[in-house]
Amino acid sequence: MNYENPELLERLAAEYVLGTLHGAARRRFEGLMLASPNVRAAVIEWENRLSGLASALPDQQPSERIWQDIERRVFPEKDRTTYFWRGRAILAGALILALVTLFVFAPQTVEREVAFVSEGNATPLWVVSVNFDTGELYTRAVSAKALDLDRVYQLWMLPQEGAPRSLGIMPVDGRTQTQRFSPALLDLLKTATGLAVSIEPPGGSPIPTPSGPVVYQAELIEI
Amino acid sequence: MVDVSDAALLARVALGDRGAFQTLYRRTSPRLLAIALSMLQDRTQAEDVLQEAYVKVWYSADMFDAAKGEVVPWMIAIVRHLAIDRLRKTKPPDIDRMPEDGYSPQLGEDSQRLQECLETLESEQRQSIFAAFFQGLTHHEIAARFEVPIGTIKSRVRRGLKALKGCLET
Numbered sequence: 334m335n336y337e338n339p340e341l342l343e344r345l346a347a348e349y350v351l352g353t354l355h356g357a358a359r360r361r362f363e364g365l366m367l368a369s370p371n372v373r374a375a376v377i378e379w380e381n382r383l384s385g386l387a388s389a390l391p392d393q394q395p396s397e398r399i400w401q402d403i404e405r406r407v408f409p410e411k412d413r414t415t416y417f418w419r420g421r422a423i424l425a426g427a428l429i430l431a432l433v434t435l436f437v438f439a440p441q442t443v444e445r446e447v448a449f450v451s452e453g454n455a456t457p458l459w460v461v462s463v464n465f466d467t468g469e470l471y472t473r474a475v476s477a478k479a480l481d482l483d484r485v486y487q488l489w490m491l492p493q494e495g496a497p498r499s500l501g502i503m504p505v506d507g508r509t510q511t512q513r514f515s516p517a518l519l520d521l522l523k524t525a526t527g528l529a530v531s532i533e534p535p536g537g538s539p540i541p542t543p544s545g546p547v548v549y550q551a552e553l554i555e556i
Numbered sequence: 557m558v559d560v561s562d563a564a565l566l567a568r569v570a571l572g573d574r575g576a577f578q579t580l581y582r583r584t585s586p587r588l589l590a591i592a593l594s595m596l597q598d599r600t601q602a603e604d605v606l607q608e609a610y611v612k613v614w615y616s617a618d619m620f621d622a623a624k625g626e627v628v629p630w631m632i633a634i635v636r637h638l639a640i641d642r643l644r645k646t647k648p649p650d651i652d653r654m655p656e657d658g659y660s661p662q663l664g665e666d667s668q669r670l671q672e673c674l675e676t677l678e679s680e681q682r683q684s685i686f687a688a689f690f691q692g693l694t695h696h697e698i699a700a701r702f703e704v705p706i707g708t709i710k711s712r713v714r715r716g717l718k719a720l721k722g723c724l725e726t
Contacts, residue, residue: 347717350633351688352640353695376633377624382724384629385667386689392586393593399603400581406607407614408574460567475567475622507623 346375350383458549459503461488461528468519472503472510479505480532484545487537491527496542503530562627570617581610584628588635595639595692605642609635636692643692659686673723681716684709 348354349362366372458477463470477486486505489497498521504510514522531543538544560576562583568576588609592602612634620630663671674682680702687693687701695713699706 343721344714344717347721348713351685351713351717352636352692353688353713355640355644355694373621374624377621377630380629380633381626382670382721383689384626384632385663385670386661386686387587387591387632388664388667389661390587390590390594390690393589393602395585395589395603395606399585399607400578402607403581403610403614406611407577460571462571473567473571475563 342372342375346372347379350376350379459530463519463522465519465523468513468516470500470512470514472501472512474504474506474508477503477505483535484532485535485537486548487531487533487543489529489531489543489547490522490525491529492521493524493526497529499537499541500528502533502537563622566613566617566620566627567622569614570620577610577614580613580627584631585610587628588631591632591635592639594690595636596642601642602639605635605638608638612638636689640692644694659683661686661690669724673720676723677716677719678712681712681719684712685716685720688713 345354345358345362349359354362362372366376458475460473460475461470472488480486486503488500488503490500491497498518500514501510501512529543529547530549531538531547532545533543534545560579562580565576565580565583569580585606589602589606592605592609593599596602596605609631613631620627663674674685677685683702684698687698691697693701695706695709698713699709702709
C-alpha cells in the first residue's frame with residue numbers, strides 16, 4: 334500500500350481512531366505512526382474530531398479501589414514528601430503578568446522541585462525542575478514562544494537575602510534545556526523565595542541583575 | 557488545582573507530579589469509564605481497562621503532543637484502544653444488546669458542531685459509526701448487526717467518516 338497517498342492515509346487514520354482497522358492492518362498502521370509525523374498528525378486530528386461522541390455517555394464514577402490500584406502500580410515506593418520552598422516572592426515594582434505557582438514533590442530517592450509557570454488557565458509556559466542529587470536544573474518550554482531576534486527570556490532566582498541570581502537563558506518553542514549548577518548556588522535555591530523571568534538582550538542581561546522588565550514571577554507555594 | 561487546564565496537569569504529570577496525576581484522574585476518570593463500559597458492557601472489565609489506561613498515561617505523558625493534541629481526546633483514544641484489544645481477545649459481543657437502529661446520542665455542549673455534522677450523514681452511515689465508536693464493533697460485527705454484506709458496511713463507514721470530516725471543516 335502506498336501510505337504517502339494522502340487520501341489513503343486519511344482513511345486509515347480515521348478507521349484506526351474509530352477502531353475498525355484491525356489485525357495486521359492495525360499493527361502495520363501503528364508501526365507507521367511511530368515512523369511518520371504526518372501519520373501521527375492525521376491520527377491526532379481524528380482523535381480530536383471523534384472524541385466529542387463520548388460526551389453522549391453519562392459519567393460513570395469508578396470505585397475507589399481503582400485509584401488505589403493505579404497508585405500501587407505507578408508509585409511503587411512509599412510517598413516521601415519534603416518541603417523546601419516556603420513563603421512568597423515579592424518583587425517590588427515588578428510587572429506581574431502571570432499567576433505562577435511552584436510546587437514541590439520528592440519521588441522515590443531524588444529530591445526535586447518544580448516551578449510551573451502559567452498564564453491563568455492557559456497551557457503552561459515553562460516547567461522547571463531541580464534535581465538536588467545531580468545539581469541539574471531542567472527547563473522545558475511547553476508553550477513559550479520565541480520573542481524576536483534581539484530579545485530573550487532569562488530566568489532568575491530570588492534568594493532570601495541579596496540580589497537576584499541568574500539561572501540562565503530560557504528555552505522556547507518546545508525545546509528543553511538541562512544545566513548544572515554549583516553546590517553553593519543550589520543551597521541558595523533551596524531557600525529561595527521565588528523565581529522570576531525577565532526580557533533581556535541576546536546573551537542575557539549585561540549586568541548581574543535583570544536589566545530588562547520582569548515579566549513573569551513565581552509565587553512559591555508549599556503543597 | 558481546580559483552575560489548571562488539562563494540558564497543564566499533563567505537563568506536570570510528565571515530570572512525575574503525583575498530585576497532578578491524581579487531579580487529572582479525578583477530573584477525567586468518570587468520562588473514560590463511561591466509554592470503557594459502553595464498549596465492554598462489563599463493569600469489572602471496564603475498570604480493569606481504566607486502570608491500564610491511567611498507568612499508560614503516567615508512563616507516556618511526555619509523549620503527548622501538546623502542540624497538536626488535546627488531552628481528553630488523547631486519553632479517550634488510549635482507553636478505546638485498550639478496550640478494543642480486550643474485545644478482540646474475548647468472545648464476540650452480544651449484538652442483541654446493541655442500540656436500536658434509530659440510536660441518536662445527545663452530545664455535550666462543547667460538541668454541538670459534531671452533533672450537527674453527524675445529522676447531515678445518511679442514517680446508515682451514522683449508525684455504523686456509532687456501532688464502531690460506542691460498542692467497538694468490527695466491520696464483520698456491524699454487518700451481522702445490520703444484516704448487510706460486509707462490503708456495504710466498509711463503504712458506509714468510509715463514506716460516513718469522509719463526509720463527517722468534510723462537514724467539520726466547513
